[in-house]
Amino acid sequence: MFSHKFISSINAISLQTWQELAGDNLFCSYPWMHTLEESGCVNSETGWQPQHLLIYTEKVLVAILPGYLKSHSYGEYVFDWAWADAYQRYGLDYYPKWLCGVPFSPITGNRILCKALTEPLAEYIFQTLKHSCNINNWSGAHINFFTEHLPANDDFLSRQGVQFHWHNNSYLNFNDFLNTLTSRRRKMIKKERQQAQSNALTIKWLTADEIDTDTLVSFYQCYQATYLKRSGHQGYLNLAFFQQLLLALPKAVHLCCAFNAQQLVAASLYLCDKHTLYGRYWGALEDYQSLHFELCYYQGIEHAIEFEIEKFDAGAQGEHKLMRGFKPVTTHSIHHISNSMFRDAIADFLQREHMHIKQYKAQCLSVLPFKQQ
Known part of the structure; x- marks a missing residue:
């Protein structure tokens, strides 16, 4: 039913074709992604080699995942340096890894560009990423700061974070x-x-x-x-x-x-x-x-x-935003870790981290500066 391919440059697809699926998604739009590539900010030398995933049904393009092969973890804002360090201590390579996200910007938004994200389509994407990691020796596949509803999948670990947004x-x-x-x-x-x-x-x-x-x-x-x-x-x-x-x-x-x-x-x-x-x-x-x-x-x-x-997103982190009227919001990412030993260890870490994130958000909500809490 589905098929796929990876492209190493956004120039391999037309602006119109990309935008039909991207819609008004500003930071996953063709102009934004194209500007990153044409200016030389993302390429193999900067550690952000474009590797966009295209999904087809009957030769019709139905989904795009803007993606990159990473040789480091800079500019992602979902921090996995400790995971990379653990791999290194065991003499294993954490890079390259595949990442779906917006380079250099912790922007939340849809990451799977499509007109309808069905469960069969999501499942095919999960299996494609898992298979691609295995055949290409990628340590894993990651989707950062997504806002669409993704069905649970045992091969992908869920992670949460907190940002601060102002609401009008x-x-x-x-x-x-x-x-x-x-x-x-x-x-x-x-x-x-x-x-x-x-x-x-x-x-x-x-x-x-x-x-x-x-x-x-x-x-x-x-x-x-x-x-x-x-x-x-x-x-x-x-x-x-x-x-x-x-x-x-x-x-x-x-x-x-x-x-x-x-x-x-x-x-x-x-x-x-x-x-x-x-x-x-x-x-x-x-x-x-x-x-x-x-x-x-x-x-x-x-x-x-x-x-x-409606909303003002002033960037990642910054607890000082709370006293200036910004509210905590939960961010989401998912992570496939190819190595089963490390996957189990990271899953345990994320379970404990999730409790800390939940407590941290509650603490942030308790110090908001509004008269009516």
């Missing part, structure tokens, strides 16, 4: 949102916004057609400087990616900038689809008090309210 409850403006918070948190946010504004900077939102070459280069310098300071290595994305992104997704891209006179000193890149605002890449050339909170959180919240956007 039809707020009229930023003050309307603030009025839902406790007095203590309202005062904190107002103080932080006043501190950011006291830096004597000019904050502007720019659309893609307003971002000229000099502004984009300055943003890229901010992005790289902050990434290097925070992590000790350069950011995953190159300047060519951002240049091509403005052309590939012009309606989705926004840049929130802080200028000192005419000089851009900090910026946060946002993307937006019909329902969600995504805060993706931030950087600053100098330290300004509370400017990170202003550009990455408060400006995003104001933007979401103004344009009636």
